[in-house]
Amino acid sequence: MSEKLLLRFEDVSTDLSDIDNYVSDGGYETARAALRDRSPGEIVEAVKDSGLRGRGGAGFPTGLKWTFVPKGTGKPVYLLCNADESEPGTFKDRQILEHDPHQLIESMIISAYAIGCIDAYIYIRGEFSTGYETLCRAVADAYAKGFLGKGIFGGDTEVNIHVHRGAGAYICGEETGLIESIEGKRAHPRNKPPFPAVYGVFGCPTIVNNVETLSCVKHIIERGADWFKSIGPESGPGPKLYGVSGHVKKPGVFELPMGTSLRELIEVHAGGLRDGRKLKAVIPGGSSVPVLRADEIDINMDFDSVAKAGSMLGSAGVIVMDDSTDMVAVLRRISHFYHHESCGQCTPCREGTGWLEKILARIEEGHGTPADLEKLDSVAKSMMGTTVCVLSDAAAMPVRSFLDKFRDEFTAAVSGASGRGGESARAVA
């Protein structure tokens, strides 16, 4: 798979965020043909058949999710595009939003038509100023060309896209938090069931999909489900965006077949480690997923293979750490993020994230004791599976895996012989 699709903007000489360039490049023809020649049911079937799984983190089959929308309720159906992208280490959706927003809009027209939605939303992360401006311009240009609104492409389909800007809270990326936020409320996640497909935004059937997931739809409809299935593993195929950051020579977002090996991603595409350094650890799917040691990178980066290796593909935000990394300091930093971002609705998360950060601060500053390691593990354990949403699990998983995989470093940090503490540690704190 050498041709780039999701990152096509990297291969063409024109600016694809300009609607005229996008149209000259064949843009909107797939949506036009789909609305003219195919029934909504045929599109849902094609997406189901393609094996596309959600790129937002959980990897749920997209076509199957779409079939959960109940028929004949008399209520409107909504499509929400999740462009919150707040998981640390994740910056893939941003590429599409800033450089090829029409790819997303065209895909959303096809997806909205398939599920019977007239009003679709793109919920974009507050800090994405460039993405927000580019997207708003692209949506306005699509309306001006008659690609959005009533009677699009001269037919009788109506699709509207509303861009909703978040204020920069991680919890707004959780689908039910996002729904509450669109409704104008504080983004406290809802209990599931009922799932959004049945009872979502404004109490109506709602499909929430990630930017990259939706962007795949246009390519599936254009090239067929069999083409999509021919890329990567049967259990979750397709082109995939991998973001690589940290101690590599060429950090960036790479479009590769799903299932590309983690070693190839780091050593070839991201240019390998900085000179003279050795690999120590890799977080394969955004900061919330379990960390891997250097000897665990010979795995394929697809949902099932990473799960088999004891971690998760998550958002495919790969964070690479070399042998200069202080794992205690990294875990403290990660825990600070989840403490800061907990919405506070559930006690295990609200209190637990704070305890984790406090204990880790103590350890990093040289005041920890061996009992703190047991406490960390037991607090983290009690935060898993006990809350409305999985932010709590997202905070607990790195703690448990760092303790498991880098135990020696944590043991040394609480032994009193670690050289921690004193002025330098206080300065960091």
Ligand SMILES: Cc1cc2nc3c(=O)[nH]c(=O)nc-3n(C[C@H](O)[C@H](O)[C@H](O)COP(=O)(O)O)c2cc1C
């Ligand atoms: C705390 C939390 C934050 C999340 N943040 C995002 C996000 O920024 N973007 C995203 O697409 N999904 C995020 N998700 C996953 C969404 O809840 C949801 O599963 C996803 O948008 C569904 O789309 P998909 O099926 O296309 O993957 C988050 C989940 C949790 C628990």
